[in-house]
Amino acid sequence: MERRKRASHGVEARSADLLAWYDRHRRVLPWRAAPGERADPYRVWLSEIMLQQTTIKAVVPYFARFTARWPNVHALAAASLGDVLKLWAGLGYYARARHLHACAKAVVERHGGSFPQSERELAALPGIGPYTAAAIAAIAFDAPAAAVDGNAERVVARLFALKDELPAAKAEVRRLTKALVPAERAGDFAQALMDLGATICTPKTPACVLCPWMRACAARRRGDPETFPVKAPKKQGRLRRGAAFVLLRSDGFVLLRTRPPTGLLGGMSEVPTTRWMPDFAGGTELAPRLRGTEPKWRRRTGVVTHVFTHFPLELVVYTAEVAPPAAAPDGTRWVALAELADEALPNLMRKVLAHALG
Numbered sequence: 132m133e134r135r136k137r138a139s140h141g142v143e144a145r146s147a148d149l150l151a152w153y154d155r156h157r158r159v160l161p162w163r164a165a166p167g168e169r170a171d172p173y174r175v176w177l178s179e180i181m182l183q184q185t186t187i188k189a190v191v192p193y194f195a196r197f198t199a200r201w202p203n204v205h206a207l208a209a210a211s212l213g214d215v216l217k218l219w220a221g222l223g224y225y226a227r228a229r230h231l232h233a234c235a236k237a238v239v240e241r242h243g244g245s246f247p248q249s250e251r252e253l254a255a256l257p258g259i260g261p262y263t264a265a266a267i268a269a270i271a272f273d274a275p276a277a278a279v280d281g282n283a284e285r286v287v288a289r290l291f292a293l294k295d296e297l298p299a300a301k302a303e304v305r306r307l308t309k310a311l312v313p314a315e316r317a318g319d320f321a322q323a324l325m326d327l328g329a330t331i332c333t334p335k336t337p338a339c340v341l342c343p344w345m346r347a348c349a350a351r352r353r354g355d356p357e358t359f360p361v362k363a364p365k366k367q368g369r370l371r372r373g374a375a376f377v378l379l380r381s382d383g384f385v386l387l388r389t390r391p392p393t394g395l396l397g398g399m400s401e402v403p404t405t406r407w408m409p410d411f412a413g414g415t416e417l418a419p420r421l422r423g424t425e426p427k428w429r430r431r432t433g434v435v436t437h438v439f440t441h442f443p444l445e446l447v448v449y450t451a452e453v454a455p456p457a458a459a460p461d462g463t464r465w466v467a468l469a470e471l472a473d474e475a476l477p478n479l480m481r482k483v484l485a486h487a488l489g
């Protein structure tokens with residue numbers, strides 16, 4: 132009994148130490164409520180979706196553009212998916228944009244435009260996984276949820292010098308984090324853990340002397356905090372190759388098409404490409420065919436490289452120019468070069484066009 136009491140006192144002291152640190156060192160972020168103010172669930176949700184797999188620096192301008200154009204969930208739900216994809220273009224992981232739009236609609240249709248407060252109901256919405264549901268529940272509604280992002284995962288693994296490998300140890304990290312969440316200020320606690328991981332308990336050189344958990348931290352006591360979390364070796368996908376065809380019309384147009392609505396880069400714009408395969412051999416046999424004219428393809432020197440989550444990609448780029456009025460083949464369209472900025476072009480395609488037109 133005495134031991135349990137001491138343990139719970141230890142947990143409370145850790146939470147209190149972290150919150151006291153947060154009160155002094157919290158980061159000011161555009162989506163974050165000022166101290167003592169209630170967070171706007173729409174802004175919390177939008178920022179959490181944008182931040183998945185992406186840095187804060189990259190997200191800030193996108194967040195500003197989205198909230199200026201669609202200041203609330205009703206406005207976003209009423210937008211077209213095409214417009215959402217266009218504003219998202221360049222931020223990557225485009226399934227997030229499609230889910231974002233579907234989620235806005237679901238919040239309006241199922242919940243009258245108010246985000247539900249429980250993790251369970253949040254997790255039932257499109258694009259909201261267990262982490263995001265916990266983060267929204269904690270930050271927007273102060274629910275005692277364990278929001279374990281990569282930063283929090285690293286801090287907690289070090290605090291307990293967890294020897295089990297990630298990702299298998301994720302459930303254990305979650306359990307340990309959950310036990311640390313205080314009954315009050317759960318939202319601040321979640322954000323404090325994220326801030327601690329982002330600014331002090333960094334992957335390579337944790338600044339343990341500045342850390343509110345310096346005394347409590349088991350990894351710091353061992354003297355090798357940077358070796359945590361222990362990670363299973365990553366499997367990298369095989370390199371895939373393909374060709375991209377940049378067809379220009381001499382009056383200032385380029386041939387584009389829209390990718391299928393789901394799957395990799397779903398719904399985004401692209402120049403025609405071959406399939407991307409490990410054993411791609413090159414050539415223009417699969418280049419788009421135009422009725423009445425035969426484009427003369429020239430291969431640009433060099434390749435465009437891009438790394439997706441599951442595989443790296445290498446594209447050779449062919450260019451050709453035809454005279455107007457060349458009819459666009461089925462499933463493609465001519466887009467004015469001056470209007471390319473309005474297209475939902477993923478980073479890969481921006482690189483391809485820069486390579487072709489540079």
Ligand code: SF4
Nearest residue numbers: 332337339342348356
């Ligand atoms: S003491 Fe060091 S390793 Fe431990 S949580 Fe703090 S910064 Fe991270």
